Amino acid sequence: MTTHHLEIKDLTVVYHRVPAVHHVSLDLRCGHRVALLGPNGAGKTTFFKALVGLVPKETGMVVFGGHGKAGADTDIAYLPQRSVIDWDFPITARGMVEMGRYMRIGNWGRFGKRDAEAVDLALRTMDLDDLAERQISALSGGQQQRAFLARSLAQEAHVFLLDEPFTGLDKTAQDLLGEAIRKLAEAGDLVIASHHDLKSVPELFDQVIFLNGELIAFGDIGEAFNEENIARAYRTQIFSGAHAHHSGLAKSTCTG
Protein backbone atom coordinates (compact mmCIF):
# COMPACT_ATOMS: atom_id res chain seq x y z
CA MET A 1 0.00 0.00 0.00
CA THR A 2 1.40 3.43 -0.96
CA THR A 3 1.90 5.81 1.93
CA HIS A 4 1.00 9.32 0.89
CA HIS A 5 3.37 12.18 1.57
CA LEU A 6 2.54 15.72 2.47
CA GLU A 7 5.40 17.70 0.97
CA ILE A 8 5.84 21.31 1.98
CA LYS A 9 8.42 23.01 -0.20
CA ASP A 10 10.05 26.30 0.77
CA LEU A 11 6.93 27.77 2.40
CA THR A 12 7.09 31.47 3.29
CA VAL A 13 4.23 33.60 4.57
CA VAL A 14 4.69 37.31 5.12
CA TYR A 15 2.68 39.76 7.23
CA HIS A 16 3.50 43.43 6.67
CA ARG A 17 6.86 42.51 5.16
CA VAL A 18 7.83 40.39 8.18
CA PRO A 19 8.18 36.66 7.49
CA ALA A 20 5.81 34.83 9.85
CA VAL A 21 6.83 31.50 8.30
CA HIS A 22 10.22 31.50 6.71
CA HIS A 23 11.28 29.02 4.00
CA VAL A 24 9.90 25.91 5.68
CA SER A 25 10.33 22.60 3.89
CA LEU A 26 9.01 19.31 5.24
CA ASP A 27 8.25 15.84 3.99
CA LEU A 28 5.56 14.29 6.18
CA ARG A 29 4.18 10.80 5.74
CA CYS A 30 0.66 9.63 6.46
CA GLY A 31 0.22 7.30 9.39
CA HIS A 32 1.88 9.63 11.88
CA ARG A 33 0.81 11.87 14.74
CA VAL A 34 2.97 14.99 14.53
CA ALA A 35 3.30 17.61 17.26
CA LEU A 36 3.88 21.15 16.02
CA LEU A 37 5.80 22.91 18.76
CA GLY A 38 7.03 26.44 19.18
CA PRO A 39 6.56 29.50 21.37
CA ASN A 40 3.68 31.96 20.97
CA GLY A 41 4.07 33.91 17.76
CA ALA A 42 6.16 31.15 16.18
CA GLY A 43 3.88 31.00 13.16
CA LYS A 44 2.11 27.71 13.95
CA THR A 45 -1.40 28.92 13.09
CA THR A 46 -0.05 30.80 10.07
CA PHE A 47 1.65 27.61 8.93
CA PHE A 48 -1.65 25.69 9.11
CA LYS A 49 -3.58 28.43 7.35
CA ALA A 50 -1.02 28.56 4.55
CA LEU A 51 -1.40 24.80 3.99
CA VAL A 52 -5.13 25.19 3.28
CA GLY A 53 -4.85 28.47 1.40
CA LEU A 54 -6.39 30.71 4.06
CA VAL A 55 -3.39 33.04 3.90
CA PRO A 56 -1.40 33.79 0.74
CA LYS A 57 1.99 32.17 0.34
CA GLU A 58 4.93 34.40 -0.51
CA THR A 59 6.87 31.40 -1.77
CA GLY A 60 6.48 27.66 -1.74
CA MET A 61 4.07 24.92 -2.58
CA VAL A 62 2.14 22.15 -0.91
CA VAL A 63 1.94 18.72 -2.50
CA PHE A 64 -0.11 15.79 -1.23
CA GLY A 65 -0.15 12.37 -2.86
CA GLY A 66 1.68 13.83 -5.82
CA HIS A 67 -0.90 16.57 -6.41
CA GLY A 68 -0.24 20.26 -5.81
CA LYS A 69 -2.65 21.86 -3.35
CA ALA A 70 -3.32 25.55 -3.87
CA GLY A 71 -6.25 26.09 -1.54
CA ALA A 72 -9.22 24.34 0.03
CA ASP A 73 -9.07 20.62 -0.65
CA THR A 74 -10.97 17.53 0.47
CA ASP A 75 -7.70 15.83 1.43
CA ILE A 76 -6.64 18.43 3.98
CA ALA A 77 -8.85 19.49 6.88
CA TYR A 78 -8.11 22.45 9.11
CA LEU A 79 -9.53 22.75 12.61
CA PRO A 80 -8.91 26.18 14.19
CA GLN A 81 -8.67 26.76 17.92
CA ARG A 82 -11.86 25.99 19.83
CA SER A 83 -12.09 29.61 20.96
CA VAL A 84 -12.97 30.85 17.46
CA ILE A 85 -16.08 28.66 17.29
CA ASP A 86 -19.41 29.91 18.59
CA TRP A 87 -20.40 26.84 20.59
CA ASP A 88 -23.85 28.37 21.24
CA PHE A 89 -24.69 27.96 17.56
CA PRO A 90 -28.04 26.15 17.32
CA ILE A 91 -26.91 22.86 15.84
CA THR A 92 -26.56 19.28 16.99
CA ALA A 93 -23.32 17.29 16.93
CA ARG A 94 -24.69 15.39 13.93
CA GLY A 95 -25.57 18.65 12.17
CA MET A 96 -22.04 19.93 12.68
CA VAL A 97 -20.52 16.69 11.37
CA GLU A 98 -22.83 16.80 8.33
CA MET A 99 -21.23 20.14 7.40
CA GLY A 100 -18.08 18.16 6.72
CA ARG A 101 -19.75 16.65 3.62
CA TYR A 102 -19.92 20.07 1.96
CA MET A 103 -16.82 19.52 -0.17
CA ARG A 104 -18.29 16.27 -1.50
CA ILE A 105 -21.82 17.49 -2.27
CA GLY A 106 -21.27 21.21 -2.94
CA ASN A 107 -23.86 23.96 -2.67
CA TRP A 108 -26.79 22.09 -4.19
CA GLY A 109 -25.94 18.39 -4.34
CA ARG A 110 -28.24 15.88 -2.68
CA PHE A 111 -27.31 14.66 0.78
CA GLY A 112 -27.62 10.95 0.05
CA LYS A 113 -27.13 7.57 1.68
CA ARG A 114 -23.36 7.60 1.12
CA ASP A 115 -23.13 10.95 2.91
CA ALA A 116 -25.28 9.77 5.84
CA GLU A 117 -23.05 6.68 6.16
CA ALA A 118 -19.91 8.83 6.18
CA VAL A 119 -21.41 10.96 8.95
CA ASP A 120 -22.43 7.88 10.99
CA LEU A 121 -18.95 6.40 10.60
CA ALA A 122 -17.31 9.65 11.66
CA LEU A 123 -19.49 9.86 14.78
CA ARG A 124 -18.81 6.20 15.61
CA THR A 125 -15.04 6.61 15.16
CA MET A 126 -15.03 9.53 17.56
CA ASP A 127 -17.26 7.68 20.09
CA LEU A 128 -20.04 10.21 19.68
CA ASP A 129 -22.92 7.89 18.70
CA ASP A 130 -24.84 8.59 21.90
CA LEU A 131 -24.25 12.31 21.67
CA ALA A 132 -25.13 12.81 18.01
CA GLU A 133 -28.47 14.51 18.66
CA ARG A 134 -27.18 16.68 21.47
CA GLN A 135 -26.68 20.41 20.95
CA ILE A 136 -23.00 21.31 20.62
CA SER A 137 -23.48 23.81 23.47
CA ALA A 138 -24.33 20.87 25.74
CA LEU A 139 -21.14 18.94 24.93
CA SER A 140 -18.08 19.05 27.16
CA GLY A 141 -14.85 20.59 25.85
CA GLY A 142 -13.39 17.23 24.90
CA GLN A 143 -16.62 16.11 23.22
CA GLN A 144 -16.75 19.36 21.26
CA GLN A 145 -13.20 18.80 20.05
CA ARG A 146 -14.02 15.23 18.99
CA ALA A 147 -17.19 16.43 17.23
CA PHE A 148 -15.11 19.00 15.38
CA LEU A 149 -12.67 16.26 14.40
CA ALA A 150 -15.58 14.05 13.31
CA ARG A 151 -16.61 16.82 10.93
CA SER A 152 -13.21 16.63 9.22
CA LEU A 153 -13.46 12.84 9.22
CA ALA A 154 -16.82 13.10 7.43
CA GLN A 155 -15.00 15.18 4.83
CA GLU A 156 -12.91 12.04 4.20
CA ALA A 157 -9.77 14.09 4.65
CA HIS A 158 -6.43 12.34 4.99
CA VAL A 159 -4.48 15.18 6.59
CA PHE A 160 -5.79 16.81 9.76
CA LEU A 161 -4.35 20.14 10.91
CA LEU A 162 -5.43 20.70 14.51
CA ASP A 163 -4.74 24.06 16.13
CA GLU A 164 -4.21 23.53 19.88
CA PRO A 165 -6.78 20.74 20.18
CA PHE A 166 -5.77 19.82 23.74
CA THR A 167 -6.02 23.31 25.21
CA GLY A 168 -8.47 23.45 28.09
CA LEU A 169 -9.04 19.69 28.25
CA ASP A 170 -8.70 17.70 31.47
CA LYS A 171 -6.69 14.46 31.58
CA THR A 172 -9.63 12.21 30.70
CA ALA A 173 -10.69 14.34 27.75
CA GLN A 174 -7.07 14.57 26.65
CA ASP A 175 -6.73 10.79 26.76
CA LEU A 176 -9.91 10.32 24.73
CA LEU A 177 -8.82 12.84 22.11
CA GLY A 178 -5.33 11.32 22.05
CA GLU A 179 -6.89 7.92 21.42
CA ALA A 180 -9.04 9.36 18.63
CA ILE A 181 -5.95 10.84 16.99
CA ARG A 182 -4.10 7.53 17.38
CA LYS A 183 -6.99 5.78 15.56
CA LEU A 184 -6.71 8.23 12.67
CA ALA A 185 -2.97 7.66 12.31
CA GLU A 186 -3.43 3.88 12.52
CA ALA A 187 -5.99 4.13 9.73
CA GLY A 188 -3.33 5.77 7.57
CA ASP A 189 -4.11 9.46 8.04
CA LEU A 190 -1.68 12.23 8.95
CA VAL A 191 -2.44 14.34 12.01
CA ILE A 192 -0.46 17.50 12.76
CA ALA A 193 -1.46 19.24 15.98
CA SER A 194 0.01 22.35 17.55
CA HIS A 195 0.63 21.75 21.22
CA HIS A 196 1.92 23.66 24.24
CA ASP A 197 2.39 21.08 26.98
CA LEU A 198 5.86 19.63 26.35
CA LYS A 199 5.44 16.98 29.07
CA SER A 200 2.62 15.21 27.23
CA VAL A 201 4.24 15.26 23.77
CA PRO A 202 5.87 11.77 23.90
CA GLU A 203 2.56 10.24 25.03
CA LEU A 204 0.39 11.86 22.37
CA PHE A 205 2.63 12.05 19.30
CA ASP A 206 5.22 9.99 17.45
CA GLN A 207 6.89 12.81 15.50
CA VAL A 208 7.65 16.42 16.24
CA ILE A 209 8.19 19.66 14.29
CA PHE A 210 9.88 22.54 16.09
CA LEU A 211 8.94 25.83 14.50
CA ASN A 212 9.88 29.37 15.36
CA GLY A 213 9.35 31.30 12.17
CA GLU A 214 11.69 28.88 10.46
CA LEU A 215 12.04 25.14 10.83
CA ILE A 216 14.20 24.35 13.84
CA ALA A 217 13.94 20.56 13.74
CA PHE A 218 11.75 17.68 12.56
CA GLY A 219 11.85 13.97 13.24
CA ASP A 220 10.66 11.04 15.33
CA ILE A 221 10.07 11.72 19.00
CA GLY A 222 13.04 9.55 19.99
CA GLU A 223 15.45 11.54 17.84
CA ALA A 224 14.17 15.10 17.54
CA PHE A 225 12.36 15.69 20.84
CA ASN A 226 15.38 16.60 22.97
CA GLU A 227 16.67 19.40 25.19
CA GLU A 228 18.79 20.92 22.47
CA ASN A 229 15.92 21.36 20.00
CA ILE A 230 13.57 22.57 22.71
CA ALA A 231 16.14 25.17 23.73
CA ARG A 232 16.72 26.24 20.14
CA ALA A 233 12.99 26.57 19.44
CA TYR A 234 11.95 28.33 22.62
CA ARG A 235 15.00 30.48 23.26
CA THR A 236 15.96 31.52 19.77
CA GLN A 237 15.28 34.99 18.37
CA ILE A 238 14.98 34.59 14.63
CA PHE A 239 14.71 38.26 13.75
CA SER A 240 15.94 41.04 15.97
CA GLY A 241 14.52 44.44 16.86
CA ALA A 242 11.03 45.37 15.72
CA HIS A 243 10.70 42.21 13.67
CA ALA A 244 11.58 39.83 16.48
CA HIS A 245 9.63 36.62 16.73
CA HIS A 246 8.43 36.12 20.28
CA SER A 247 10.26 33.55 22.34
CA GLY A 248 8.75 32.17 25.49
CA LEU A 249 11.88 32.31 27.66
CA ALA A 250 15.10 34.30 27.72
CA LYS A 251 15.95 36.01 24.46
CA SER A 252 19.33 35.48 22.88
CA THR A 253 20.44 36.25 19.35
CA CYS A 254 20.59 33.24 17.06
CA THR A 255 24.13 32.79 15.89
CA GLY A 256 23.58 29.72 13.71
Place this chain on the structure above:
Amino acid sequence: MLRALFGCALIGFTNGVLSSFIVLRRLALMADAMAHSLLPGVALALILFGLAPVNLFFGGLVAALLVGLGVQIISGSSRIKEDTSLGLLFACAFSLGLVLLSLSPARVNVTHYLFGNILGLSDDDLWIIYLISCIVLPLLVVFQRPLLLLMFEPSVAASQGVWVKPLTYILMSLLVLAMISSLQAVGVVLALGMLIAPAATIYLCSDSFAAMFWGGGVIGTLGSCAGLFVSYWLNLPSGACIVLVLGMIFFAAYLFSPKYGVLSKFLRRHHLHEESLARWEERTGD
Protein backbone atom coordinates in the same frame (compact mmCIF):
# COMPACT_ATOMS: atom_id res chain seq x y z
CA MET B 1 -54.81 50.03 5.42
CA LEU B 2 -54.83 46.78 3.42
CA ARG B 3 -51.88 47.98 1.39
CA ALA B 4 -50.01 48.89 4.57
CA LEU B 5 -50.85 45.50 6.07
CA PHE B 6 -49.60 43.58 3.05
CA GLY B 7 -46.44 45.71 2.95
CA CYS B 8 -45.92 45.11 6.66
CA ALA B 9 -46.29 41.35 6.26
CA LEU B 10 -43.73 41.24 3.44
CA ILE B 11 -41.26 43.54 5.19
CA GLY B 12 -41.68 41.65 8.46
CA PHE B 13 -41.08 38.28 6.84
CA THR B 14 -38.02 39.38 4.83
CA ASN B 15 -36.37 41.13 7.76
CA GLY B 16 -37.35 38.32 10.13
CA VAL B 17 -35.66 35.71 7.96
CA LEU B 18 -32.50 37.80 7.70
CA SER B 19 -32.46 38.42 11.44
CA SER B 20 -31.10 34.91 12.04
CA PHE B 21 -27.87 35.96 10.31
CA ILE B 22 -27.63 39.19 12.29
CA VAL B 23 -28.09 37.41 15.62
CA LEU B 24 -25.81 34.44 14.94
CA ARG B 25 -22.93 36.41 13.45
CA ARG B 26 -23.29 39.27 15.98
CA LEU B 27 -23.82 41.88 13.28
CA ALA B 28 -26.14 44.16 15.29
CA LEU B 29 -23.75 47.15 15.25
CA MET B 30 -23.05 46.68 11.56
CA ALA B 31 -26.75 46.37 10.75
CA ASP B 32 -27.61 49.49 12.76
CA ALA B 33 -24.80 51.40 11.08
CA MET B 34 -25.93 50.34 7.63
CA ALA B 35 -29.51 51.36 8.33
CA HIS B 36 -28.42 54.82 9.42
CA SER B 37 -26.10 55.08 6.42
CA LEU B 38 -29.02 54.84 3.99
CA LEU B 39 -30.16 58.35 4.87
CA PRO B 40 -27.74 60.54 2.86
CA GLY B 41 -28.32 58.42 -0.25
CA VAL B 42 -32.09 58.66 0.17
CA ALA B 43 -31.83 62.42 0.76
CA LEU B 44 -29.55 63.02 -2.25
CA ALA B 45 -31.76 60.92 -4.52
CA LEU B 46 -34.75 62.91 -3.31
CA ILE B 47 -33.07 66.24 -4.07
CA LEU B 48 -31.68 65.23 -7.46
CA PHE B 49 -34.35 62.91 -8.83
CA GLY B 50 -37.51 63.41 -6.82
CA LEU B 51 -39.72 61.33 -4.57
CA ALA B 52 -40.15 58.21 -6.75
CA PRO B 53 -39.46 55.09 -4.64
CA VAL B 54 -37.03 53.63 -7.17
CA ASN B 55 -34.81 56.73 -6.79
CA LEU B 56 -34.76 56.41 -3.03
CA PHE B 57 -34.01 52.72 -3.38
CA PHE B 58 -30.89 53.27 -5.51
CA GLY B 59 -29.82 56.27 -3.45
CA GLY B 60 -29.99 54.25 -0.23
CA LEU B 61 -28.20 51.33 -1.84
CA VAL B 62 -25.31 53.46 -3.10
CA ALA B 63 -24.94 55.22 0.27
CA ALA B 64 -24.85 51.96 2.26
CA LEU B 65 -22.34 50.42 -0.15
CA LEU B 66 -20.13 53.50 0.01
CA VAL B 67 -20.12 53.46 3.80
CA GLY B 68 -19.34 49.73 3.78
CA LEU B 69 -16.47 50.35 1.38
CA GLY B 70 -15.27 53.29 3.48
CA VAL B 71 -15.12 51.09 6.57
CA GLN B 72 -12.96 48.53 4.77
CA ILE B 73 -10.65 51.23 3.38
CA ILE B 74 -10.17 53.06 6.69
CA SER B 75 -9.69 49.97 8.84
CA GLY B 76 -7.49 48.32 6.19
CA SER B 77 -5.15 51.29 5.75
CA SER B 78 -4.75 52.63 9.29
CA ARG B 79 -4.68 51.51 12.88
CA ILE B 80 -8.40 52.32 13.26
CA LYS B 81 -10.35 49.10 13.93
CA GLU B 82 -13.48 48.16 11.99
CA ASP B 83 -16.01 48.89 14.72
CA THR B 84 -14.55 52.39 15.27
CA SER B 85 -14.57 53.28 11.58
CA LEU B 86 -18.07 51.81 11.27
CA GLY B 87 -19.41 53.89 14.18
CA LEU B 88 -17.70 57.02 12.92
CA LEU B 89 -18.82 56.68 9.30
CA PHE B 90 -22.42 55.85 10.08
CA ALA B 91 -22.74 58.78 12.47
CA CYS B 92 -21.29 61.10 9.83
CA ALA B 93 -23.44 59.60 7.08
CA PHE B 94 -26.58 59.92 9.19
CA SER B 95 -25.75 63.54 10.04
CA LEU B 96 -25.11 64.27 6.38
CA GLY B 97 -28.49 62.77 5.55
CA LEU B 98 -30.23 64.99 8.11
CA VAL B 99 -28.49 68.07 6.72
CA LEU B 100 -29.37 67.15 3.12
CA LEU B 101 -33.01 66.50 4.03
CA SER B 102 -33.21 69.91 5.67
CA LEU B 103 -31.91 71.46 2.42
CA SER B 104 -34.28 69.52 0.19
CA PRO B 105 -36.47 71.74 -2.02
CA ALA B 106 -39.32 69.19 -1.84
CA ARG B 107 -41.46 69.25 1.28
CA VAL B 108 -40.45 66.15 3.16
CA ASN B 109 -41.37 64.99 6.59
CA VAL B 110 -38.00 63.94 8.00
CA THR B 111 -39.62 61.80 10.68
CA HIS B 112 -41.05 59.51 7.96
CA TYR B 113 -37.54 58.53 6.93
CA LEU B 114 -36.32 58.28 10.48
CA PHE B 115 -39.22 56.38 12.02
CA GLY B 116 -41.29 55.07 9.10
CA ASN B 117 -44.70 55.81 7.64
CA ILE B 118 -46.22 52.51 6.64
CA LEU B 119 -49.69 54.01 6.32
CA GLY B 120 -48.33 56.33 3.60
CA LEU B 121 -47.30 53.33 1.44
CA SER B 122 -48.07 53.84 -2.26
CA ASP B 123 -48.57 51.15 -4.92
CA ASP B 124 -45.06 51.86 -6.24
CA ASP B 125 -43.64 51.43 -2.75
CA LEU B 126 -45.44 48.10 -2.47
CA TRP B 127 -44.02 46.90 -5.79
CA ILE B 128 -40.49 47.72 -4.61
CA ILE B 129 -41.07 45.83 -1.35
CA TYR B 130 -42.51 42.87 -3.27
CA LEU B 131 -39.53 42.90 -5.66
CA ILE B 132 -37.06 43.02 -2.78
CA SER B 133 -38.75 40.07 -1.08
CA CYS B 134 -38.67 38.13 -4.35
CA ILE B 135 -34.91 38.71 -4.57
CA VAL B 136 -33.94 38.22 -0.92
CA LEU B 137 -35.94 35.12 -0.01
CA PRO B 138 -35.11 32.88 -2.99
CA LEU B 139 -31.41 33.80 -2.77
CA LEU B 140 -31.31 32.91 0.93
CA VAL B 141 -32.93 29.55 0.18
CA VAL B 142 -30.63 28.85 -2.79
CA PHE B 143 -27.49 29.63 -0.79
CA GLN B 144 -28.68 28.17 2.50
CA ARG B 145 -26.02 25.45 2.67
CA PRO B 146 -22.92 27.64 2.20
CA LEU B 147 -24.57 30.34 4.33
CA LEU B 148 -24.95 27.88 7.19
CA LEU B 149 -21.24 27.04 7.00
CA LEU B 150 -20.40 30.74 6.81
CA MET B 151 -22.60 31.50 9.82
CA PHE B 152 -21.03 28.73 11.86
CA GLU B 153 -17.42 29.79 11.31
CA PRO B 154 -16.01 31.71 8.30
CA SER B 155 -12.42 30.40 8.48
CA VAL B 156 -13.52 26.76 8.63
CA ALA B 157 -15.98 27.47 5.81
CA ALA B 158 -13.17 28.99 3.73
CA SER B 159 -10.98 25.95 4.36
CA GLN B 160 -13.83 23.82 2.98
CA GLY B 161 -13.99 25.83 -0.22
CA VAL B 162 -16.96 28.09 0.59
CA TRP B 163 -16.58 31.37 -1.33
CA VAL B 164 -16.62 33.37 1.87
CA LYS B 165 -15.96 36.84 0.45
CA PRO B 166 -18.52 36.75 -2.41
CA LEU B 167 -21.10 35.16 -0.13
CA THR B 168 -20.50 37.83 2.52
CA TYR B 169 -20.98 40.55 -0.08
CA ILE B 170 -24.19 38.88 -1.26
CA LEU B 171 -25.46 38.69 2.31
CA MET B 172 -24.58 42.35 2.96
CA SER B 173 -26.35 43.38 -0.25
CA LEU B 174 -29.47 41.42 0.74
CA LEU B 175 -29.32 43.15 4.12
CA VAL B 176 -29.21 46.57 2.45
CA LEU B 177 -32.18 45.58 0.28
CA ALA B 178 -34.16 44.44 3.33
CA MET B 179 -33.36 47.70 5.11
CA ILE B 180 -34.50 49.76 2.18
CA SER B 181 -37.76 47.83 2.23
CA SER B 182 -38.15 48.49 5.96
CA LEU B 183 -37.54 52.23 5.49
CA GLN B 184 -41.25 52.58 4.87
CA ALA B 185 -42.35 50.58 7.88
CA VAL B 186 -40.00 51.68 10.62
CA GLY B 187 -37.46 54.14 9.15
CA VAL B 188 -33.66 54.07 9.46
CA VAL B 189 -33.53 54.56 13.22
CA LEU B 190 -35.78 51.62 14.10
CA ALA B 191 -34.82 49.24 11.27
CA LEU B 192 -32.56 47.33 13.64
CA GLY B 193 -35.56 46.28 15.73
CA MET B 194 -37.02 44.28 12.83
CA LEU B 195 -33.62 42.78 12.12
CA ILE B 196 -32.88 41.56 15.63
CA ALA B 197 -36.06 40.78 17.59
CA PRO B 198 -37.53 37.92 15.51
CA ALA B 199 -34.47 35.63 15.48
CA ALA B 200 -33.54 36.58 19.05
CA THR B 201 -37.01 35.41 20.09
CA ILE B 202 -36.72 32.06 18.31
CA TYR B 203 -33.16 31.60 19.64
CA LEU B 204 -34.67 31.47 23.11
CA CYS B 205 -37.22 28.86 22.06
CA SER B 206 -35.44 26.52 19.67
CA ASP B 207 -32.14 24.77 19.02
CA SER B 208 -32.52 24.64 15.27
CA PHE B 209 -31.08 27.05 12.71
CA ALA B 210 -33.94 26.23 10.35
CA ALA B 211 -36.42 27.21 13.08
CA MET B 212 -34.57 30.50 13.57
CA PHE B 213 -34.61 31.13 9.84
CA TRP B 214 -38.28 30.41 9.07
CA GLY B 215 -39.57 31.10 12.56
CA GLY B 216 -37.90 34.50 12.43
CA GLY B 217 -39.86 35.23 9.28
CA VAL B 218 -43.14 34.18 10.92
CA ILE B 219 -42.48 36.23 14.08
CA GLY B 220 -41.44 39.19 11.92
CA THR B 221 -44.69 38.99 9.97
CA LEU B 222 -46.99 38.50 12.95
CA GLY B 223 -45.22 41.10 15.08
CA SER B 224 -45.21 43.71 12.32
CA CYS B 225 -48.88 43.23 11.50
CA ALA B 226 -49.86 43.23 15.17
CA GLY B 227 -47.85 46.43 15.68
CA LEU B 228 -49.61 48.03 12.75
CA PHE B 229 -53.04 47.12 14.15
CA VAL B 230 -52.09 48.53 17.56
CA SER B 231 -50.87 51.81 16.04
CA TYR B 232 -54.02 52.08 13.91
CA TRP B 233 -56.43 51.51 16.78
CA LEU B 234 -54.58 53.61 19.33
CA ASN B 235 -53.50 56.28 16.84
CA LEU B 236 -49.84 55.92 17.71
CA PRO B 237 -46.69 56.06 15.52
CA SER B 238 -46.70 52.86 13.45
CA GLY B 239 -42.93 52.27 13.30
CA ALA B 240 -42.55 52.52 17.05
CA CYS B 241 -45.54 50.25 17.68
CA ILE B 242 -44.17 47.58 15.34
CA VAL B 243 -40.80 47.54 17.11
CA LEU B 244 -42.45 47.64 20.56
CA VAL B 245 -44.69 44.66 19.75
CA LEU B 246 -41.67 42.71 18.45
CA GLY B 247 -39.83 43.67 21.61
CA MET B 248 -42.71 42.49 23.80
CA ILE B 249 -42.80 39.14 21.99
CA PHE B 250 -39.08 38.82 22.64
CA PHE B 251 -39.50 39.58 26.35
CA ALA B 252 -42.30 37.05 26.60
CA ALA B 253 -39.91 34.43 25.20
CA TYR B 254 -37.14 35.68 27.49
CA LEU B 255 -39.35 35.05 30.50
CA PHE B 256 -41.54 32.11 29.52
CA SER B 257 -39.73 30.06 26.88
CA PRO B 258 -39.88 26.42 28.04
CA LYS B 259 -36.32 25.83 26.86
CA TYR B 260 -34.36 28.94 27.74
CA GLY B 261 -36.78 31.26 29.51
CA VAL B 262 -35.67 32.80 32.78
CA LEU B 263 -38.71 31.52 34.68
CA SER B 264 -38.31 27.99 33.29
CA LYS B 265 -34.66 27.95 34.41
CA PHE B 266 -35.72 29.12 37.85
CA LEU B 267 -38.37 26.42 38.17
CA ARG B 268 -36.18 23.65 36.78
CA ARG B 269 -33.75 21.84 39.11
CA HIS B 270 -30.21 23.21 38.86
CA HIS B 271 -28.34 20.70 36.72
CA LEU B 272 -26.00 21.34 33.83
CA HIS B 273 -27.42 18.78 31.42
CA GLU B 274 -29.42 15.58 31.15
CA GLU B 275 -26.62 13.20 32.17
CA SER B 276 -26.08 15.05 35.42
CA LEU B 277 -29.85 15.17 36.06
CA ALA B 278 -30.20 11.43 35.33
CA ARG B 279 -27.37 10.61 37.79
CA TRP B 280 -28.99 12.82 40.43
CA GLU B 281 -32.37 11.14 39.95
CA GLU B 282 -30.73 7.72 40.17
CA ARG B 283 -29.00 8.65 43.41
CA THR B 284 -32.05 10.20 45.04
CA GLY B 285 -34.14 7.22 43.86
CA ASP B 286 -31.77 4.96 45.84
